[in-house]
Amino acid sequence: MDVTFKIRRRTPDVPDQQKPYWQEFTLNEVEPTDRVLELLHRIKWEQDGSLSLRRSCAHGVCGSDAMRINGVNRLACKILVRDLGEKIQVEPILGLPVIKDLIVDMKPFFDHYKQVMPFFVNDEPLPADGRERLQTQSDREQFDDSTKCILCACCTTACPSFWANEQYVGPAAIVQAHRFIFDTRDQAGDERLDVLGEPNGVWRCRTIFNCTPACPRDIEVTKAIGEVKLAIRKGSTDGIIQPDAIH
Amino acid sequence: MQIHKHDAIIIGAGGAGLMAALYASKGGADVAVVSKLYPTRSHTGAAQGGIGAALGNLDDDKPIYHTYDTIKGGDYLTDQHAAKILAENAVDAVIELEHMGLPFDRTSAMRISQRRFGGHTREFGKELVRRACHAADRTGHMILQTLYQQCIKNEVTFFDEFQVVDMIVVDGVCAGVVAIELGSGEFHIFHGKANFFATGGWGRCWSVTSNAHALTGDGAAIALRRGVPMQDMEFFQFHPTGIYRMGILITEGVRGEGGVLINDRGERFMERYAPSAKDLASRDVVSRAIYLETRAGRSIKNRGYVHLDIRPQTVNRYFAEEGKDRSDFIDEATVERKLPDILDFCRTYLGVDPVHEPMPVQPTAHYAMGGIPTNVEAEVVIDAAGTLMPGAFAAGETACVSVHGANRLGTNSLVDLVVFGRRGGMRMADYVKGVDWTPLPKDAGGEIHAEFERIRNGAGKSRPGELRAKMQQTMMDNVGVFRTQETLQQGIDDLAELRERFYTDLHIDDKSRVFNTDLMEAWEFGCLLDLADVTARAAIERKESRGAHSREDYQQRDDDKYLVHSLAHHDGNWAAPDYQTSFDKKVDLSLWEEEIAQGIADDQQKFRPKERVY
Numbered sequence: 001m002d003v004t005f006k007i008r009r010r011t012p013d014v015p016d017q018q019k020p021y022w023q024e025f026t027l028n029e030v031e032p033t034d035r036v037l038e039l040l041h042r043i044k045w046e047q048d049g050s051l052s053l054r055r056s057c058a059h060g061v062c063g064s065d066a067m068r069i070n071g072v073n074r075l076a077c078k079i080l081v082r083d084l085g086e087k088i089q090v091e092p093i094l095g096l097p098v099i100k101d102l103i104v105d106m107k108p109f110f111d112h113y114k115q116v117m118p119f120f121v122n123d124e125p126l127p128a129d130g131r132e133r134l135q136t137q138s139d140r141e142q143f144d145d146s147t148k149c150i151l152c153a154c155c156t157t158a159c160p161s162f163w164a165n166e167q168y169v170g171p172a173a174i175v176q177a178h179r180f181i182f183d184t185r186d187q188a189g190d191e192r193l194d195v196l197g198e199p200n201g202v203w204r205c206r207t208i209f210n211c212t213p214a215c216p217r218d219i220e221v222t223k224a225i226g227e228v229k230l231a232i233r234k235g236s237t238d239g240i241i242q243p244d245a246i247h
Numbered sequence: 248m249q250i251h252k253h254d255a256i257i258i259g260a261g262g263a264g265l266m267a268a269l270y271a272s273k274g275g276a277d278v279a280v281v282s283k284l285y286p287t288r289s290h291t292g293a294a295q296g297g298i299g300a301a302l303g304n305l306d307d308d309k310p311i312y313h314t315y316d317t318i319k320g321g322d323y324l325t326d327q328h329a330a331k332i333l334a335e336n337a338v339d340a341v342i343e344l345e346h347m348g349l350p351f352d353r354t355s356a357m358r359i360s361q362r363r364f365g366g367h368t369r370e371f372g373k374e375l376v377r378r379a380c381h382a383a384d385r386t387g388h389m390i391l392q393t394l395y396q397q398c399i400k401n402e403v404t405f406f407d408e409f410q411v412v413d414m415i416v417v418d419g420v421c422a423g424v425v426a427i428e429l430g431s432g433e434f435h436i437f438h439g440k441a442n443f444f445a446t447g448g449w450g451r452c453w454s455v456t457s458n459a460h461a462l463t464g465d466g467a468a469i470a471l472r473r474g475v476p477m478q479d480m481e482f483f484q485f486h487p488t489g490i491y492r493m494g495i496l497i498t499e500g501v502r503g504e505g506g507v508l509i510n511d512r513g514e515r516f517m518e519r520y521a522p523s524a525k526d527l528a529s530r531d532v533v534s535r536a537i538y539l540e541t542r543a544g545r546s547i548k549n550r551g552y553v554h555l556d557i558r559p560q561t562v563n564r565y566f567a568e569e570g571k572d573r574s575d576f577i578d579e580a581t582v583e584r585k586l587p588d589i590l591d592f593c594r595t596y597l598g599v600d601p602v603h604e605p606m607p608v609q610p611t612a613h614y615a616m617g618g619i620p621t622n623v624e625a626e627v628v629i630d631a632a633g634t635l636m637p638g639a640f641a642a643g644e645t646a647c648v649s650v651h652g653a654n655r656l657g658t659n660s661l662v663d664l665v666v667f668g669r670r671g672g673m674r675m676a677d678y679v680k681g682v683d684w685t686p687l688p689k690d691a692g693g694e695i696h697a698e699f700e701r702i703r704n705g706a707g708k709s710r711p712g713e714l715r716a717k718m719q720q721t722m723m724d725n726v727g728v729f730r731t732q733e734t735l736q737q738g739i740d741d742l743a744e745l746r747e748r749f750y751t752d753l754h755i756d757d758k759s760r761v762f763n764t765d766l767m768e769a770w771e772f773g774c775l776l777d778l779a780d781v782t783a784r785a786a787i788e789r790k791e792s793r794g795a796h797s798r799e800d801y802q803q804r805d806d807d808k809y810l811v812h813s814l815a816h817h818d819g820n821w822a823a824p825d826y827q828t829s830f831d832k833k834v835d836l837s838l839w840e841e842e843i844a845q846g847i848a849d850d851q852q853k854f855r856p857k858e859r860v861y
Contacts, residue, residue: 119400121400
């Protein structure tokens with residue numbers, strides 16, 4: 001089949017390409033099972049080498065190629081032509097400054113990530129036997145969903161609250177905090193809850209649910225944010241995630 | 248050019264680089280990590296099944312068994328002393344990762360859970376052992392995330408999206424590296440006392456690969472051009488189970504959980520090739536078996552792939568045949584819980600649900616056993632005598648220490664990068680305290696800057712993408728799982744033609760400075776080309792079959808001639824290099840030698856090179 005691509009482009013250091021513009025490309029002999037990333041590569045490698053995008057693993061685990069594809073945030077390597085049709089529109093994710101073509105400035109995103117203390121804290125003495133800390137599999141599964149996050153920014157840049165206020169930490173940072181807040185081995189939960197209880201923390205979330213379908217890892221992002229909200233309200237994580245609710 | 252000065256410069260932010268950064272900074276060094284990707288994009292994150300360590304949480308296990316398996320898996324080209332360090336340090340390293348918060352799955356006794364993996368046994372091959380510590384089927388993702396998190400906690404300095412393109416060597420000492428800031432196109436000099444290469448592999452030399460687009464062997468190619476020989480390049484692992492045509496990895500953990508390989512006749516063919524370990528024989532053995540089944544006309548629909556079957560009814564039928572207890576049987580929920588990402592890949596890319604249908608798989612170019620030679624402290628070695636290049640360090644896939652020998656065991660890549668990343672980090676912290684800064688040469692960065700201008704201004708007709716695709720195809724056809732003198736010569740000839748076009752007929756579209764990925768891809772192609780070339784040349788000169796290197800014209804292993812590491816040297820002429828491959832670097836056989844010294848009878852010696860049987 002033939003597929004027509006309409007791609008949002010700009011090049012900051014070429015005078016007549018600084019303002020964003022649309023460009024169309026047509027590809028022949030496209031298979032329904034082709035990934036959008038493969039087709040963007042075909043455009044780049046066969047038609048116009050200046051088309052610029054980030055990518056690496058090409059199978060949805062590195063998080064480099066988040067883009068807005070037919071109006072929805074996706075990883076280009078994890079969406080197939082058969083799910084999109086013969087006309088495919090590709091533009092940069094929203095809410096972050098566009099540098100060149102599909103490449104955005106990720107610094108604000110990673111700055112928010114760093115705000116939530118995204119690292120394990122436990123200052124207690126290590127087990128005397130020199131072995132691992134103990135944890136039940138059931139406790140481990142409480143935060144399994146949020147460990148899947150690859151920091152691709154699909155959720156945060158799908159969030160109208162983030163578009164409206166770039167100071168909002170955004171869904172991805174909250175998911176990252178969730179991963180530690182609900183880990184029974186971690187001890188800095190209260191400090192993270194304090195950060196997220198601030199005006200630009202979880203309360204900017206208006207439960208619009210854009211983040212959940214945007215996640216290429218199928219993380220229940222809105223649910224995770226809800227659990228963090230509950231933990232702040234209760235001042236504790238006890239009983240928020242029911243073991244029987246874990247699938 | 249802007250100059251940055253740090254005690255230790257870490258190039259690459261995957262598992263080895265971050266581990267080294269963490270331990271060098273904990274040891275007091277001022278560290279900067281320079282990476283062409285955001286750290287969390289690194290390919291360590293794609294590792295799935297597990298990290299091997301003889302914790303013994305589920306089965307009786309000891310590091311010496313892990314050592315034995317690693318050496319046997321490597322078809323005895325493994326340096327035995329290094330393998331012993333790998334297996335012993337693995338236990339501490341995995342425990343430390345847990346202490347850093349890594350969310351391993353747990354046993355009913357609340358300890359780190361472990362699963363079976365190919366070639367991992369107890370009591371020197373007696374039976375398969377559960378040794379691979381796992382976090383679902385995204386163990387590498389968890390390692391990468393955990394290490395990055397700890398680097399943030401320890402306030403390590405990062406230069407994200409800075410691509411290192413040259414190494415500065417002054418009178419045989421590595422004094423730093425040259426990098427391009429991708430966001431501006433500007434050149435920067437990183438002046439370091441210790442310079443640690445952790446840039447990963449070069450699977451993108453082949454057309455079907457599990458490797459990320461970013462895996463273009465930059466660090467190895469740079470070092471090669473600046474006088475560091477590449478060790479054991481002829482050994483490149485093809486993982487048996489890549490998704491048909493796409494090459495995306497399906498973890499060996501599928502077979503670790505009971506999955507089996509099935510041919511077009513419905514036979515579990517590995518029973519014929521490896522009667523004992525069957526589907527969990529080492530990867531080189533399984534990949535060859537798939538090719539041989541294909542040649543015999545027994546691939547599925549005769550299309551060059553076989554089925555990997557994890558459907559509970561299939562797995563349980565074979566479990567029952569093997570006399571396994573019913574409590575070991577699996578159900579759909581087990582598959583969903585233990586292999587969620589694999590199910591996701593198959594459902595997304597193939598429309599196949601592995602719980603109900605088998606997965607189509609074929610061998611996929613996966614892992615470089617060879618690379619930058621180092622000692623066990625991750626210090627770069629430049630000849631057969633073990634001479635060091637002061638200031639240069641390397642670990643992970645880009646290095647060759649050599650623990651993987653002629654064929655790496657599953658899980659040992661993650662073990663390698665945490666163990667030798669950690670040792671290298673500690674060594675650098677000490678090293679930088681005892682040495683002075685090597686002054687930079689006046690023209691630092693000049694030569695590589697000129698090379699980039701050559702690529703940018705090329706007025707020929709050849710697009711880098713076209714040249715790369717041709718290289719990948721010839722490597723797949725001629726320097727793949729099976730090789731002969733003729734195919735290898737064809738590969739070398741094809742590469743020579745591509746080199747000629749790269750240096751005389753190149754053209755890129757993008758002339759801008761900011762994020763010029765066209766330019767960077769063209770330069771990366773040059774790196775791949777150099778590494779493909781030394782791979783083919785080392786392979787044509789190793790006239791034996793060992794591990795992942797299978798010569799159809801020399802089918803036997805030849806320990807008399809080739810129980811040695813190869814070293815491929817580049818003469819420094821970038822456009823038209825003259826390569827020399829030497830076969831004179833001794834394999835460390837110290838564990839075997841100890842057995843001899845202890846008077847252990849020949850047939851009782853565990854570490855004596857012998858025929859591999861699985």
